[in-house]
Amino acid sequence: MKSPIEVLNAFDAIRPAQAGDGYKPHKPLLLLLSLGRVQRGEPRLAEFTEIEQRLKNLLLEFGPTNSESRRHLPFWHLHTDLGGALWDLSGPAALLNRPAANTPNIGELRANRVAGGFHPDVDACLRSTPGLVAACAHKVLEKYFPGTLREDIAAAAAVDLDEPSWVAEATGTYQVTQPAKRRRSGEFRDRVLRAYEFRCCVCGFDLRIGHIPAGLEAAHIMWHHVGGPDVEPNGLSLCALHHKLFDLGAFTVEPNSYRVLFSQHAVSGERGLSGAMQHHGKAIYLPVDLQHRPAQEYLSWNMNSVFKKPWWTICN
Template identity: 45%
Template sequence: MTREEVLSAFNSIRVWTNGDRRAVHEPLLVLLALSRVNDATSQTMDWNDAEPLLKNLLEEFGPDGSATTRHYPFWHLQTDGLWQLDGPPEILKRPAGATPTLTELRQNHVRGGFTMPIYKALKADPELVGIAAQRIVDAHFPESIRGDVLDAVGLAQTESMGTPKDPQRRRDPAFRAKVLLAYQYRCAVCGHDLRLGQQSIGLEAAHIKWFQAKGPDDVSNGIAMCSLHHKVFDLGAFKILPETYQMVFSQHLNGSEAASHRMLAYHGAGLILPQAREYLPHPINLDWHARQVFKSPERGG
């Protein structure tokens, strides 16, 4: 297979269902498989080896509760034409919709991996592994956490190599400037407003509904945040209530007493609001983030 044929196969990976509902199982499994191509001696991996790794990735980077269906991509990815399974015939002959249980995959040591043509192409072109991985994270995760996703699977972040984009959608280059102006150049969570001359330092425009989920580049879908609060917002550490604009943090957020206190000091506090009502975070976007990104359960009080 040529490099472009391999990349085209990876482009078909499904991640968005029902328009904007996240289903990151397949991209994360593929990234996990890519991470072992250059070092592994076997084309496939045993589900017993893949399961704990995929479970951890889904708990960290997937929607709330997605780890409970962690075995789905291992089985269903074969329908995309880039994955194959090895195991007992009585399991492999099942129809695509008859997903084996976790127990069946474990006890039968079902193995999965890239098809031989794709595997051989990746082995022959080590640089292709990095290109494919970068395209996947570019297409499915916001910029704030792409490096974290690649680090978690043991791959290095590289300069994007022509990531496929929706030809009907282009990012608005003025989005950041509009959002920062609306919030008067300060983080809406902590008030961070450090500048060097006229240049804001460490201040970013966070999409509430991710651009990858067709979130618009409108100010009502953006919030000015420092880089730290932007990252934890994209990881689902807190959500924003649509009526009161209060910040509610996840019970999963933890750390040293000093670190967690600094972060959790904002639990229940109100967002620093923009300077005009038309810039307020749109309830529909806040609801999407609460359903698709926030890590339940929320903290009390």
């Protein structure tokens, strides 16, 4: 059986499914779903058909456009990561012995009742080490997703993050403690909010309590954990609501005109038309300093990687 540290390192070593500018969260979402199954004491292996719909729903909500159509890929390709040391497959030998690049389609996985789950050594360690499941979930969430979405993703994947969860090696033993909160540098936030004159660049929200801005956040246009730098051209000053919507891909900012573009997947009632979506087609408030304005390369990344296309047609 693997040690807890070896299991944590295995989760950290998964190859992200990332091609060009596009970010594909298929593997991390499947890992979180599977961690939730372990946490609930469900069987080690699950047929693709058992988890297909839940993975599809996660990709629809938290993935880029059309990512749900490739929901079968992580189920197959996780087996090739780390030489199969993390993910295990069960099914007809003729199918499993295919070259890794010869990926079965969704119909083949269904018809052949292919099942997947953690390798027996990993599964045994996860089930026998208190807090290790939550520790691995924290690692996946912090590595692959922005802070605005982590709790929502964990809830949708049915992973309990509240239990004591960090497994640390000390003098040959393993200790379970509460995970340390990651400290975020306030410098990036301060610089971005100052560049936008302490207001949301979409709706103009600028509430202060005394001299302290309230409900304003510095959003990374290109997410920090995929290489987005802590510089003003990669930041937007957004109220908490628009920050969440931005990271969900409900809207983006057009790289040339700086107009707000809402996704056609964002559906709202009449109140929405006088709320968040009233800003569709309007230019954001821009920093006076040209050097602090959003860079096209970061806005293009967000539009191609996070935004749920297509956007609503602009008539004016």
